[in-house]
């Protein structure tokens with residue numbers, strides 16, 4: 001589904017991604033771990049199309065389509081969804097209105113008519129239940145005054161509403177209490193199908209007990225320097241990153 | 251003596267043609283006695299205007315708004331009508347059911363207006379109202395106490411306008427939609443004068459739109475409106491500036507409120523008219539008065555929109571609430587100047603003012619100045635002002651969810667304007683204004 005080859009990206013002439021390769025197949029969950037500042041969020045942002053990042057080399061294909069050619073909105077319409085590490089507050093834009101606009105623009109892109117008001121509301125109710133997202137929050141301004149955990153949960157609520165092909169979760173678990181973590185993870189598990197895939201960026205092995213990954217990768221200094229199965233996450237939890245850094249830097 | 255000579259020469263040098271033309275015409279008309287009962291008032295006003303002349307940027311009130319290039323151009327003082335124009339239709343507000351009043355080049359058009367008999371409502375060309383009691387009582391009673399030279403000029407030499415009286419206890423079923431059409435085939439300097447009187451316990455909604463005929467030449471209109479809101483009366487008043495680029499406006503609105511009255515002004519400007527200066531002065535002349543001033547200016551091109559407001563708390567226990575939002579695109583300029591006076595007598599005043607600006611055009615400009623002068627000691631006053639740009643983080647967030655850039659911008663502009671648009675008493679007008687905001691974005 002997602003194929004990243006030799007991806008190089010920089011911000012303000014500072015190289016951050018330095019030849020990153022990643023293959024994600026439909027139905028898979030990939031976890032990406034790595035020290036602070038190694039480039040994990042940069043990867044998510046580059047995939048979502050943030051313009052501050054300049055791709056200097058490499059390619060990214062989503063089901064054979066060149067993702068880097070597309071505007072952020074077209075990437076989303078093709079099925080890329082980035083759950084932000086730091087979701088933005090937008091006062092004056094209602095959560096529900098925003099979701100309706102997004103959903104209908106994605107549908108229009110696929111040649112589908114807008115959802116009927118009733119269908120839309122049913123879907124909202126269903127997905128709210130799935131991630132146990134408070135109806136009161138759904139009706140407020142987008143993320144305005146939400147707690148850190150509520151913002152993260154709203155990201156997953158949006159993901160559930162938009163049903164993307166590829167969900168990239170950037171530290172969605174940070175800031176969640178244990179119950180919320182379980183709820184969010186459950187939600188993601190129920191959204192998993194044969195046809196979609198998830199890239200889960202996290203610092204904690206704990207999340208991966210709930211969302212069990214098929215692969216775990218370590219991103220360090222702009223590259224994936226080690227890949228393995230979920231046991232790799234346990235090993236990292238125990239030993240930290242130094243042993244990996246040493247072998248890479250050597 | 252020396253000063254006077256100096257001032258005089260400066261005026262003649264800088265804006266000779268229009269200035270001398272105006273003085274001459276007004277003088278001739280006065281000596282021929284054509285305006286009858288108003289002669290004395292007009293004569294005095296002409297003297298005041300002569301003493302002041304056209305303001306320059308040295309005048310604090312006109313610092314960012316240079317009218318010299320405008321008044322230095324030649325104009326005719328009589329319009330050359332464009333035949334068959336249906337420009338008033340540009341002011342149509344979808345789904346609005348209203349009494350329609352169309353003013354073409356400042357002249358009341360009975361043909362284009364709905365012109366129906368409505369109990370308790372008097373609408374007529376202002377020159378037909380000169381003999382009415384309430385005209386004598388309120389005409390020039392307040393506006394001419396200000397030092398705006400354009401008011402003096404207007405008093406001295408206005409040629410047409412509108413008189414509206416909503417009778418005591420009358421609650422109008424429909425809004426009055428006044429459409430000002432600039433439609434002169436020659437460059438035209440127009441001077442219109444309006445007087446609206448809201449009788450005690452009367453309730454009404456007045457919506458004023460400004461439009462331009464596509465075939466119109468450039469014009470400068472000096473528009474003065476005096477509004478009297480009597481005891482317990484309520485007036486909702488909308489300005490919708492959607493005129494064409496060739497039209498330029500100097501609008502002065504002077505409102506005087508009596509006890510327990512409510513006046514709400516919603517002042518909206520959109521891309522088009524090259525130059526718009528609004529002076530909106532609200533005098534809270536008795537206790538228990540409430541006034542709200544809301545404004546949105548969405549500017550584009552090299553447009554200038556300047557809103558100067560005065561909220562004058564004269565008596566105790568009144569409340570005023572003012573919120574203006576400016577969104578500037580391209581190389582346009584928006585000016586906001588909000589004066590609040592709380593006089594010695596005005597204890598227990600509650601006054602709020604907020605001005606937020608979003609600069610979209612890198613070369614656009616905003617000048618904003620709150621001015622609070624508080625002489626009473628037991629008052630609650632707050633004011634604030636922000637200047638910002640388009641929030642790129644928010645824009646990216648919306649786009650990352652599949653929303654097009656254009657639509658995302660619209661959502662963000664609606665969000666920015668929400669504090670103001672959500673206060674509109676008339677939902678149909680609110681929707682129309684939101685639509686104009688979408689259209690006005692580039």
Ligand SMILES: Nc1ncnc2c1ncn2[C@@H]1O[C@H](COP(=O)(O)OP(=O)(O)OP(=O)(O)O)[C@@H](O)[C@H]1O
Pocket residue numbers: 011012016034035036037038039040041042043052085
């Ligand atoms: N917009 C930007 N401008 C300047 N520097 C940036 C920008 N975005 C990222 N960087 C830099 O790029 C590097 C990688 O940042 P990134 O956010 O991708 O790290 P991360 O792996 O997500 O870290 P964390 O675990 O702390 O979230 C950091 O050194 C960061 O300071």
Ligand SMILES: [Mg+2]
Pocket residue numbers: 040041042085170171
């Ligand atoms: Mg990060």
